[in-house]
Structures are given as C-alpha cells and as structure tokens.
Amino acid sequence: SVNISILIVAVVIFLLVLHHNFLGLSDFLKRELTDSNPLGLQPIDFIPAVPQRLTDEGNDKEISVVIAASDERLGGAIAAMNSIYRNTRSNVVFYIVTLNDTVDHLRLWLRNSALKNLRYRILDFDPHVLEGKVQVDPQKADTIKPLTFARFYLPNLIPHAEKAIYVDDDIIVQDDILDLYNTPLKPGHAAAFSDDCDSTTNKVAVRGAGNQYNYIGFLDYKKETIRKLAMKANTCSFNPGVFVANLTEWKLQNITKQLEKWMTLNVAEELYSRTLAGSITTPPLLIVFYKQHSSIDPMWNVRHLGSSAGKRYSPQFVKAAKLLHWNGHFKPWGRTASYSEVWEKWYVPDPTGKFSLIRRRSEAYEAK
Secondary structure, eight states, X not given: OHHHHHHHHHHHHHHHHHHHHHHHHHHHHHHHHTOOOTTOOEEOSOOOOXXXXXXXXXXXXXXXXXXXXXXXGHHHHHHHHHHHHHTOOSEEEEEEEEOGGGHHHHHHHHHTSTTTTOOEXXXXXXXXXXXXXXXXXXXXXXXXXXXXXXXXXXXXXXTTOSEEEEEOSSEEEOSOHHHHHTOOOOTTOOEEEEETTOHHIIIIITTTOSOOOBGGGTBOXXXXXXXXXXXXXXXXXXXXXXXXXXXXXXXXXXXXXXXXXXXXXXXXXXXXXXXXXXXXXXXXXXXXXXXXXEEOOGGGOBOOTTSOSSOOSOHHHHHHOSEXXXXXXXXXXXXXXTTHHHHHTTOOOOTTSHHHHHHHHHHHHHXX
C-alpha cells in the first residue's frame, strides 16, 4: 500500500508539471501569434535555439544584425549573411526585413542551402508606413525602394535589443562581426557611422574614390529650413550603409520620429540636394545625427567598390579590409563589378534558380 501511495503521488506531481508546461507553451504561442506593431513590421519566422557550440563556449549573448532583402537583390543579402555567419563564433541572429512577395523565396533559399542552420527572423515591411513621408515622382515610382528605409525603424524591428548592427545587402564581411558590435559609442550617441572624410579613411580606405562627400552634397542650402539648422555645408557626411546603433538611446531620443519629421518636411519643401547625391535615405540621417554620432573603424566599411568597374584598391588592402562595401552602381553580382571574385566566395547558389536569371538579365543590360 505504501508503494501504491508513492506511485499515486508521483503521477499527481507529473500531471501538475505537465499542466504547468502546457499553460506556459500556450501563453508563449499566444504572444508570438499576436506579435505585431502599428508599423506593419510583423515577425514571420521563429529563431531556432542557440547552437550547442555557442552555449558551450559562453558566447550566447545575442548579436542582432539587421539587413534588408529585396527580391531582385536577394543573392546579395544571402552572400552578406553567409560571410558574417562563417567568420564568427558569436551568437548572431539576423533580422531580415523584406516585402511579402519575397518571403517564400527567401525562406526556401535559407532552408535548402548551406545556411539552413542560420539563426534568423523574417520581418515583413509594410510600405504604407512611408505614405506622406516620401515624395514619389509618378514617372519614376519604381525608383523608390521602401526597404532602404527599414534602418529608420530599428527599435520597431527588434524591440527587445539594446544594441544592433545594420548592414546593406551589398557588403561582404571578412572578420568577426563581434569586433564591429563592440564599437564604443559615446554617451548620448545613438549610432556610430564611418565618416566619408575621416582622416584614416582619407589616407587608406577612400583614396582616389572621387568626391569627398559633405553635407552640401545631400542638402539644399538655398532652403531657409536648412540654413536655420546652422549646419556647416562642408561638414563631413557619413555612410549609413553600415552602422552600430544603441537602441536604448535611439528610443530615448525618439530618433525614428525625428527622421520621419525630416522626411515629411522634405515632401513639402524639397530640402534634399539635387546636385551631388541621389540618396533619399541619407539626408534625414545626416540632419538628425549632425555632430551627434560616434565613429566606427573605417576598415569596417571599406566602400566605393561599386562606384566604377575599375579596381581602386590593392589586393593586399582588399584582403585586409574587415568589411567590403559595393555602394554605387556596379554591384558585386554584376558582370562588370570590381572584386566580384571576393563576393563569389560567399555567394550561396539559389536553389530555385530565380536569382541566377536576374543576374543574367543584369549582365546583359550592362553589356549594352
């Protein structure tokens, strides 16, 4: 009878534990399924558990990396993520921002390739959040790329994170991304960028790159609204294709609302320059972060590789660069791109063959 009593108690305890776990799982699923926000940035995929090799080494602190992935440039995002993943032993989680019609292709590519163990979450970006904030020319409507504005909404994309890295899709990382993540940010600074006329960059990374960009290249100083800001026109601009963000400070300063304010003002007053720079994402960032940003090591954004088809850097320098950035017209997946052989090492073939077709069409266009 004693054994029967013990058995009954054990069964009761087991059922109580099972019931508790079931309730916990139910609450978790309920939270995940209702996880959305007013910006339309909705999680689609869930992040798998941390690999055992990371927990064994104590590297389980999450490094959040945000990257946008448009369908016509999806191979770029894939190569960028592969280069980051293969060059670190840290717990990197990718937050891939894309549009709804790209999700199935992206998911298939990740699940049926060497990247199947990648830790990621796919976020669907709703272009409607840009209504009234971007001036659309009816004859050039297709030139507006909604995903280029994803970087403005980092706290909405990853509300739990205190810090994050944003990278464009036309980059390759050749060192441990942990080094970039550990970039020190000064008190009160919400982000760290690579300045276009940084002294080190001048001497090494952008030698012979053409124009040394400054604020007058992005903003129209004939407009009174810009003049009232009292920002010097020759102030060095920065490249927002790679940056580290302190999201706690970003939220405290309401950076997203500040950026949206200048986007809306530009629609009304056309504040951006029409002379040197064609970017419509850079100007609001330059205004909001004027003399209020830290600097990243310029070797973590060796850029202008896509500004021409020629090779401006030595093979030794390209090999030493921690991050290569093909900003400009000539992308590394194109036929005439510089250093495309470096990019090819990290490219993972598209199991659907769709991106290969896009590349062939691009090469045919460039050959004309």
